[in-house]
Amino acid sequence: MSETATPDVNFLEPTFRRAAFVWWAVMWRALLFALCAGFVVGFIEGLVGTLAGAPKATLLLVARLSGFAVAIPVSIYAFQLVLRKRFGEFTIRLVPTKAGPAI
Numbered sequence: 001m002s003e004t005a006t007p008d009v010n011f012l013e014p015t016f017r018r019a020a021f022v023w024w025a026v027m028w029r030a031l032l033f034a035l036c037a038g039f040v041v042g043f044i045e046g047l048v049g050t051l052a053g054a055p056k057a058t059l060l061l062v063a064r065l066s067g068f069a070v071a072i073p074v075s076i077y078a079f080q081l082v083l084r085k086r087f088g089e090f091t092i093r094l095v096p097t098k099a100g101p102a103i
Contacts, residue, residue, distance in 0.1 A: 012089070018090065026082050033075070038067040038070055
């Protein structure tokens with residue numbers, strides 16, 4: 001990691017400890033947010049499905065599929081929050097590798 005984007009920018013080595021801090025920051029947020037979102041979506045689906053008289057097997061299948069579908073954008077949002085976080089000695093920044101249009 002000795003390459004720099006500009007001469008005045010310093011990079012830190014991605015050590016196991018630093019990686020663990022970032023991993024933990026992503027994991028607990030993603031897990032907490034996904035559980036909360038999954039609970040809300042599952043509760044609403046269960047309530048509506050029960051009132052509509054849907055079979056239990058159908059409700060379980062729909063809950064599993066929607067839980068998976070909800071967890072993906074929620075975990076991306078959690079990761080986005082971590083990208084903005086300041087970790088004691090460092091922050092995470094996205095640095096372009098070459099000039100070009102932004103995504």
